[in-house]
Amino acid sequence: MSDLQSPASTGTAGKASDDAPVKATAGGDAPSGPATSGRSFLPQSTLLRHLLVLAVCAVLAVVILEITSPFQNSQLATLTYYAIAAGGLTVLTGMNGQISLGHGALMAAGAYTTALFLDAEEPLPLPVILLAAVVVATAIGALVGVAAARLHGPYLAGATLALAVGLPGLAIYFHDVFGGEQGLRVRAPQSPEWFDGFIDAVSGNSASSTKWLAYVGAICLLITYFFLANLIRSRIGRTWRAVRDQEVAAELAGINLGAWRVLAFVVSAAAAGLAGGVLAIVVRLAAPSGFTIVLSLALLTAIVIGGLGSLVGALLGSALLVFLPPFVTNLGGDFGLSQTEAAQLAPFVYGVVLIVVMIFVPAGFVGTIRLRWMTRKAKRAMAQAGADGASSRG
Amino acid sequence: MTTIAAATVLSTVAACGGSDDSGGGSAGGGGGGENEASDIGVTENSIRLGAHYPLTGVAAPGYSEIPTGVQAYFECLNQAGGIYDREVEFIFRDDAYNPTQTAQVTNELVLQDEIFAMMGGLGTPTHSAVVDFLNDEGVPDLFVASGSLTWGDEPETYPYTFGWQTDYMSEGKIIGEYIAENFPDAQVGLFLQDDDFGEDGEAGIRQYIDDQIVAAERYTPGNTNVGPQIAALQAAGADFVVGFNVPSYTALSQLTALQLGYDPQWFYSNVGSDPTLVGGLLNRFSEGQVSDASLLDGALTTGYLPTVDQTDNPWIQEFQRIWDECGGEGELTNYRVYGMAQAYTTAQALQAAGQNPTRDGLVEAIETAGSEWEGPVFAPFRYSEDSHMGTSGMSIERIVGNGSEEVQPVRVTDIGDAPIEEFDREPATPPANAIPDEESVVD
Numbered sequence: 001m002s003d004l005q006s007p008a009s010t011g012t013a014g015k016a017s018d019d020a021p022v023k024a025t026a027g028g029d030a031p032s033g034p035a036t037s038g039r040s041f042l043p044q045s046t047l048l049r050h051l052l053v054l055a056v057c058a059v060l061a062v063v064i065l066e067i068t069s070p071f072q073n074s075q076l077a078t079l080t081y082y083a084i085a086a087g088g089l090t091v092l093t094g095m096n097g098q099i100s101l102g103h104g105a106l107m108a109a110g111a112y113t114t115a116l117f118l119d120a121e122e123p124l125p126l127p128v129i130l131l132a133a134v135v136v137a138t139a140i141g142a143l144v145g146v147a148a149a150r151l152h153g154p155y156l157a158g159a160t161l162a163l164a165v166g167l168p169g170l171a172i173y174f175h176d177v178f179g180g181e182q183g184l185r186v187r188a189p190q191s192p193e194w195f196d197g198f199i200d201a202v203s204g205n206s207a208s209s210t211k212w213l214a215y216v217g218a219i220c221l222l223i224t225y226f227f228l229a230n231l232i233r234s235r236i237g238r239t240w241r242a243v244r245d246q247e248v249a250a251e252l253a254g255i256n257l258g259a260w261r262v263l264a265f266v267v268s269a270a271a272a273g274l275a276g277g278v279l280a281i282v283v284r285l286a287a288p289s290g291f292t293i294v295l296s297l298a299l300l301t302a303i304v305i306g307g308l309g310s311l312v313g314a315l316l317g318s319a320l321l322v323f324l325p326p327f328v329t330n331l332g333g334d335f336g337l338s339q340t341e342a343a344q345l346a347p348f349v350y351g352v353v354l355i356v357v358m359i360f361v362p363a364g365f366v367g368t369i370r371l372r373w374m375t376r377k378a379k380r381a382m383a384q385a386g387a388d389g390a391s392s393r394g
Numbered sequence: 395m396t397t398i399a400a401a402t403v404l405s406t407v408a409a410c411g412g413s414d415d416s417g418g419g420s421a422g423g424g425g426g427g428e429n430e431a432s433d434i435g436v437t438e439n440s441i442r443l444g445a446h447y448p449l450t451g452v453a454a455p456g457y458s459e460i461p462t463g464v465q466a467y468f469e470c471l472n473q474a475g476g477i478y479d480r481e482v483e484f485i486f487r488d489d490a491y492n493p494t495q496t497a498q499v500t501n502e503l504v505l506q507d508e509i510f511a512m513m514g515g516l517g518t519p520t521h522s523a524v525v526d527f528l529n530d531e532g533v534p535d536l537f538v539a540s541g542s543l544t545w546g547d548e549p550e551t552y553p554y555t556f557g558w559q560t561d562y563m564s565e566g567k568i569i570g571e572y573i574a575e576n577f578p579d580a581q582v583g584l585f586l587q588d589d590d591f592g593e594d595g596e597a598g599i600r601q602y603i604d605d606q607i608v609a610a611e612r613y614t615p616g617n618t619n620v621g622p623q624i625a626a627l628q629a630a631g632a633d634f635v636v637g638f639n640v641p642s643y644t645a646l647s648q649l650t651a652l653q654l655g656y657d658p659q660w661f662y663s664n665v666g667s668d669p670t671l672v673g674g675l676l677n678r679f680s681e682g683q684v685s686d687a688s689l690l691d692g693a694l695t696t697g698y699l700p701t702v703d704q705t706d707n708p709w710i711q712e713f714q715r716i717w718d719e720c721g722g723e724g725e726l727t728n729y730r731v732y733g734m735a736q737a738y739t740t741a742q743a744l745q746a747a748g749q750n751p752t753r754d755g756l757v758e759a760i761e762t763a764g765s766e767w768e769g770p771v772f773a774p775f776r777y778s779e780d781s782h783m784g785t786s787g788m789s790i791e792r793i794v795g796n797g798s799e800e801v802q803p804v805r806v807t808d809i810g811d812a813p814i815e816e817f818d819r820e821p822a823t824p825p826a827n828a829i830p831d832e833e834s835v836v837d
Contacts, residue, residue: 343488
């Protein structure tokens, strides 16, 4: 199986895709260990370093959520579920080289699980429900992952595409359970009393339900990214990259390609499940029309624009998804377009941005910045080495 | 002291507002009080309303024209002095018929644009995503553009939400009775969208002709192959097919039946029967082989509003004038008429809510006076404290060319097992400039 896929035997057709990941995923290929230069003040241990970053980000999240308006809170809540799913997808595509057009369907699994659990007379605590959403999506991800591990490139895209198209259809087929086309309405959980107290103590703002949902999303986002960041920098992440970049070498090193691919898919599906759970409570609805192929493609474009393999890139790409359309629509309105024309402008501008990014910064925002930085560092090292060589000879 | 100062500012503002208008409609005012910023979205000289529509995507053809009709009506209304000298601002945003986006744009409308009320939000799955939010926030949710029962049959759950068009169950009942009386021997097949739309319609129709129905086939929106369903109806021997479907499936069912050589008497519910739109879709789907709606000739449908082909209807004449004076590009279409009719009812509601309306006052006004309002809609609304259902009646029409002729006058009913009654009230004539003049019913 691996022989068929090795670069040597796939010939020219495989050549392009073989080279592509190295550059395209530059965003994710940061050094695995801490920087060796003495300039860093961060702790040496990856875990400690990430904990520190997590704490800083948590404070930052509270600050951002408190200085923004209620509407911006709701936009940030939207951003969190896109970013969670995109984070999972960037691990799969950027780190492990597998493409998935089916993450919208995995989000649907999480969303419907959440909706069904919240519909109970005495709903379980929210963390338990979100965990259940993760478990269900993980199970589906494992099933798909087993199939996906055997497929490559366009075949994998096709298989996951079938998932994206087929899974929401189940909701329509079993409409007694899943509510058919109009879906399940979700009663958004009320904020607990400690939350009202917390917000009052921090900023004195009113603790609306919109704010509570934004905080739930932010907490989920931070936890997800913390786990994913640790995974990426661990042996698991290195193994994924090995599988992605050189299958033959990886197999020679004793790596079971299939098992690692399935693992990547499972991790990615778990993130998608959590994203779906957050989506359900933020949107207050789980309906098939919310999980069309457009959602899966939007996630994919988000991680490509941000920089494949980079969590920061996934966050940036998701931010573009959330903030660009209203921005363009309002801009169009200011330029005197009618509201219909302005609305039609948004998908157009998004497409243009995507094309421009692909032409001028093919590695995405984060990837390109990191490439530049690495190039400059390499140049400086070369110059340094050259100078050293010259001085030692002289 | 402060009140006097405020009053001076207000009268200045009113004077400025008046001088903008060429007409002199602003002088009357009535009541004698001043305009105040009485609630969110209401200022001394404006009222802000919002809505979500599919302006892009698959549901955009047809539906995206509705807000242009609404806007044209409010534009003309504003030129004539607005509501209590307040200009009506109407903001509509695109949700692409995707509930996730509906939630986002509704957040934007309520939290950022700070609308006073929602007006005419379109679609059952889309509006389902925001109905809880709007009611939690206490935003009046007027005249949802969908015939689902959800909007009106349980006002204690959704006290701020109101339906507007005839609900699908009442429509099904009126269709069922018509078939029982006029086609007692027909073998009826049902072609249903697989959601509340088809379900409510089927429940209504089965109350009258359960024993005549030989097959009920359902399609899933999004799946463009309806061959199996149409073939099953044909195989069951149905010679009369009632469709509760959206316009694109009217076109698909017609093309599929044409391929199968199946020619029953068709009856499409109101939603799926606009001949102009269906004609365009037929042209597109058949790649030009069917160029217009001639396939629909002779099909039956229902109506609750006058249509653009009825050029001698005084409402259509008024709406045509409004579209010419205040509208944008394009022709007056049935979708724009729908938007204008909704805007007309909204104007009635705002007038009835008094000079300084509040959100709760608006709801109270519709519950108190809504059932007596007359307008372009054929039959009265059912608004009361116990029901937020919209209009209750429909006529039966036969499609001829791009228009229709009436075959049974308006009959009215209600959900559940309420009887169907003939409706003999004279059709309302439009007031001057098609601007209503309702008394305030709220103190």
